Amino acid sequence: xxxxxxxxxxxxxxxxxxxARNLVPLWPSLRALLPPDxxxxxxxxxxxxxxxxxxxxxxxxxxxxxxxxERRVLVxxxxxxxxxxxxxxxxxxxxxxxxxxxxxxxxxxxxxNAARFVVEGTGGVTIVGGESCPMExxxxxxxxxxxxxxxxxxxxxxxxxxxxxxxxxxVAIDCSYHIDGKTQKPSRPAWTYASGxxxxxxxxxxxxxxxxxxxxPWARTRAAxxxxxxxxxxxxxxxxxxINPETGADCLNTISFSVLMLRPGEETMLPRMSxxxxxxxxxxxxxxxxxxxxxxxxxxxTACAPGWTTLKLQNRSSKVPAFIAMADESPVHxxxxxxxxx
Ligand code: 1HN
Numbered sequence: 001x002x003x004x005x006x007x008x009x010x011x012x013x014x015x016x017x018x019x020a021r022n023l024v025p026l027w028p029s030l031r032a033l034l035p036p037d038x039x040x041x042x043x044x045x046x047x048x049x050x051x052x053x054x055x056x057x058x059x060x061x062x063x064x065x066x067x068x069x070e071r072r073v074l075v076x077x078x079x080x081x082x083x084x085x086x087x088x089x090x091x092x093x094x095x096x097x098x099x100x101x102x103x104x105x106x107x108x109x110x111x112x113n114a115a116r117f118v119v120e121g122t123g124g125v126t127i128v129g130g131e132s133c134p135m136e137x138x139x140x141x142x143x144x145x146x147x148x149x150x151x152x153x154x155x156x157x158x159x160x161x162x163x164x165x166x167x168x169x170x171v172a173i174d175c176s177y178h179i180d181g182k183t184q185k186p187s188r189p190a191w192t193y194a195s196g197x198x199x200x201x202x203x204x205x206x207x208x209x210x211x212x213x214x215x216x217p218w219a220r221t222r223a224a225x226x227x228x229x230x231x232x233x234x235x236x237x238x239x240x241x242x243i244n245p246e247t248g249a250d251c252l253n254t255i256s257f258s259v260l261m262l263r264p265g266e267e268t269m270l271p272r273m274s275x276x277x278x279x280x281x282x283x284x285x286x287x288x289x290x291x292x293x294x295x296x297x298x299x300x301x302t303a304c305a306p307g308w309t310t311l312k313l314q315n316r317s318s319k320v321p322a323f324i325a326m327a328d329e330s331p332v333h334x335x336x337x338x339x340x341x342x
Contacts, residue, residue, distance in 0.1 A: 001036055004028065043089045043276055043306040044080030045293045050119070050281075050300035057098045057160065066103045073097045073163065076302055086167070088304050089276035091329040092255065093167040098160050099124055099153040107150035110178035112170045113252045114143040116161040117280055117325050118218075119300050123155015128214050130188035135159060138218025138282050140242055140325070144211045144252055148181050162280055162302060164327045166254040190215065193245045196224070212246045218282070222323065225261040229321075237268045250331045262286065262315035262322040270311045274340040277311070277328040279303045284322025287314045297324075 007028045076094035077083040088094040124135040129147040143149045170176035229238045242257040250256045288295045289312040290305045315322040333339035
């Protein structure tokens with residue numbers, strides 16, 4: 001590849017007259033702007049251990065009342081992108097959120113899409129677009145763009161969940177903002193999608209909601225994975241995508257959610273792809289090999305595999321399955337026509 005001219009080859013007086021007119025020569029920056037063969041990323045392989053997060057999050061509960069926080073969250077920031085950027089990857093934000101018994105997080109809506117994987121607690125609800133979504137460990141609850149949402153917790157212990165949002169994307173395109181609202185009266189009953197391939201019909205019609213399913217209860221997801229495992233050849237990965245049950249599309253516009261079951265002792269390689277991917281342990285103990293980095297992941301740990309990395313996952317137990325929830329940026333890549341897998 002040809003090497004290109006650099007800034008220091010140009011006369012200072014020429015550069016100064018360009019700068020004074022808001023003009024910049026392209027060629028000294030062209031290779032950085034458009035690297036050969038593969039994109040560059042600041043996103044690093046990274047692990048956030050639950051055993052580190054939980055005590056620090058509980059301390060936030062002591063230090064900062066809900067009124068002072070609105071959302072009491074510790075952000076899982078990727079050091080490669082700079083901690084202040086509050087990014088896990090180019091498009092994905094991750095945060096661990098705490099709601100204590102009796103607390104409410106006030107109603108609002110915004111452009112970013114959100115989803116939550118419940119980590120700990122029982123008795124909490126998120127009210128999304130008027131639908132009350134109970135939160136139990138392992139559940140995935142969606143808060144799509146512009147749907148009102150607030151959190152309430154009347155249960156006994158702390159409620160903790162992992163927030164996954166596309167905030168960095170919305171910020172990058174100057175579209176991130178929110179609107180505060182009044183407390184919602186739950187008014188929209190959930191449509192029960194009992195099983196794949198069966199859609200409820202009420203008053204003669206299927207759901208016309210843009211987001212017909214907002215809560216994916218873990219008990220059902222786990223049972224579906226178990227059933228899939230018994231019907232697949234033993235060497236095929238047991239993987240389910242969280243989809244919009246009426247359209248078959250990804251459950252959110254910008255982030256794809258899925259869950260992988262690793263049978264006892266199973267080792268699998270996920271396809272290498274252009275999009276960055278987050279891993280969150282729902283159950284079990286896994287060793288992840290991301291390019292050359294080995295990470296031991298245990299229950300409720302979270303990790304980041306940047307785009308284009310190779311990813312090998314091994315269940316460290318020979319007795320029990322492991323369950324890994326995943327969130328990746330592939331919908332953005334697909335919509336832009338730049339998704340690659342090889
Ligand atoms: C948000 O709305 C929530 O509703 C949590 O619980 C975290 C991070 C950035 C922007 C909006 C929530 C958020 C957020």
